[in-house]
Every structure is written in structure tokens, then in C-alpha cells.
Amino acid sequence: MGKPTYTCDVVVLRKKRLKESDLILDCLKDDGSRLDLVARGALKPTNPFAARLDLFGACRCIVAPGRSLDVVTEARFVNAHENLRTDIRQSAAALPILEALDKTAQPDLPVPRLFEMTCTALDHAAAVDAERVPAVTVAFLLKLAALLGFRPRLDECIECGRPVKSEQDWTRISFLDGGAVCDSCAMHYETVRIQETTVAWARFLLMSTFNDIARTSIDVRATFDALDFARRWLAANAGVRLKSVDFLFSSGLF
């Protein structure tokens, strides 16, 4: 007896050609785990749901268990996030969200709240002006780190717990040991100096809802400094190198 077909919501993170007209879709499943699916004939122009199984799309799928990978037999949009595919700036700025998920989500390892957070982030990234998308992306990357157990502590010293009040315009950060370090404890840690404006902006993006972030005035420079911070944070704590962030920095799109 084979396993029965099932219904699940997914966000498509990456597409890989399997053979001729078939695709493998790396997806985030609605329980926050990773699910790789086969879409047969997805590259044929006549395929009725191929267009829905595209990057950034949130889809409700009917899936048939397969020998190795499960197979999508039907898909419909829950939210297409159309702007994220059609606008080059919006797309480039939101791509680190997908890449970070593709590199951290694990099969059969549910992460509570991750799917909802991803959908909320993509809803906002698709709805706001392109200049605001990088802030949504930074917020997502920092919140993702928190959900995975690597929440940066940016208010208090990781050693003594005292509020970190720098007399200077920078804050000492230990990327490997969890966040900010006060002057008195600095000798125990390997730290780097990060501009206080960057730390303050990263703190705000980590703590605020996507709704609030979408309404806040955006400083593109501070956002990209915070993006660099988030990239280094994920690299140090989750071993993830985000090529799409490297691209954003070199692209000249912002």
C-alpha cells in the first residue's frame, strides 16, 4: 500500500531542472520543514500549473508520495507575490530570504512559526516600494537567526548582562559568542567594532513587526550596513554564505 496523497502549503525557494521538462522544487513546507518536490512536465508550455510553481510563490499543493521525491499533482496560488518576480530590484532584494531558507530548512525538522513568518515577510516585500525591500530582508534574516536559536543580543552585554552603552559611536560585537560585549568584558571575547547606527538599526529590525518596518522611513545606507551585519551573523552562527547578498552589494541596483 502506498502512502495517500496529501495537501500542503509551500513557498518555492529554488528550482532545478531534473530532466527534459521536469523540475525539482526546493520548498519550505507549512510546518517550517524543507520539502523537495518533483513537478513533472513543469517546463512544458501546456503545463497548467507550471507558472504557479515559481520562486516566491506561496502555493497550496496536492502531492503524491513518490519513490524518492514526492510529486506535485496540483497547485494553486495562496499568494503569487507577483512583484517579486517581475521587478528586478524587488526580486534581487528579496532573494536572500529564499536563499537563507534553502540553506537552513531541513527535511522532517519542523520549525514553528517559520512558514508564517516567511509568508508575512514576502507579503510585505511584494507590497512595498523596492527601496524598502532590503529592510524587510534584513529583518527576516535576523528573525530567522532568532528562530533557529542564534538570536543576536544587541541590548545587553552577553557576559555580564549590563546594558551596552558605548561612549563611542561603535559597539563591540562578538559574532561567534552571541552579540554585544561591554568595555569591561571585552578582554574575554574576540570582538569587532560595528557602527552604533548599524547596531541600532539591526536591533530595530529584529524587534519590530514587518508592519511597523513597512511604515518606517528607510535609510538605505544604514539598511545595507545592517544587511552586512545579518550576512556575517548567519555565516558565523549557521555556516551559511548568502551569494544573493553578495550580488546585492555588487549589483548597483540600490
Ligand SMILES: [Zn+2]
Ligand atoms: Zn559586560
